[in-house]
Amino acid sequence: LSVILEAYLEKNALTYIHLSSETLELLNQNFQRVEIRKKDYLIHAGDKELYLYFIESGILRYWILDRHLQEITFAFAFAGEFANSYYSFCKDTKSEFDIQALTDCVIWKVNRNIIFDMFKTSLEINILARVVMENIFTKKIQREIELLKYTIEERYRILIIRDKNMLKEIPLKYLASYLGSTPQSLSRIRKKIF
Template sequence: MLIKDYIQKLTPISDKDWEIFSAKLEKQIFKKNSLIIRSGEVENYLSFIETGIVRFWIDGKDNEITFDFAFKENFFSAYLSFLTREPTNWNIQALTPTVLWRISYADLQIIYKQTQTGEKIGRLAAENLFITAAQRKIALLTNTAEELYLMLFKEHLHIIQHIPLKYLASYIGVTPQALSRIRKRIS
């Protein structure tokens, strides 16, 4: 199971703790372009992507603004909402057919109490979410649109072809036409 392999890379987990943890996991399958969570809802899950790509976006004045993607073998969540138990102001969408392993907020609290490694796994997953968000913020502040595109291309070459250009353009802060010029220039 991919999620078990991922967790074991973070920290060793005993068979007993894995049994408790895995019993709380819910497998969910989302069709291409379906919403995983909508703006205005409270995030109830921390999710691990077994397969697929998800997109994070907010409604802008005239269009949707894509601000992040998550890929296979990563955790994701509308994490602020997950922690505060207040409605999120963004949407998360499955860009491709997506298989998730999810754990609810309530079940995660039980795991923290009943296992020896649960809190460590939770802390490490939270740290990874923070690192990803901080790196994205720094990249947006210090790189050109072309550099952002090249970084995404380099890190996710095998996946980027599945993301519509309008979402990639929004993600790096340019119009689809400007992204086409960037792609033409670097090819």
């Protein structure tokens, strides 16, 4: 875990965060490596989130049923990112959404009680958690602005520049839902661009 966590810090320009060997060992001891098969769930809507996950490989899809019982994909998580139903995790409430594996995944997980205990005893883990949350919050704000400011085609062009992996690995129907489009409309946009 420590190697991929350090790669996460470097990828996100967080190299100013130094994790001591003791902290890395604490994380290694408490995170458990699990393999998740494509289409399996990390959490179902209505269940409480008991874990914090770090993705070593694979892609996760966050989705919810709208009032018409249609699946709406609202986020993805990729290798080298943290994932979970955060509100449920922090507030000990039921998750409002599902998290499902789009591909086979290797994930590291830690129980919420253990991570909360680590928060109490390790300043470095507290700093890491704060910076990770700042990073996630910044991405969320950026996505909300894009949803409000740009057309579907403009949002798709932004993804081409920013997230090429998303375009290669994610089925059209989920990508369309994420962009607020239909698969047919997104297919027309792709043909126009390419």
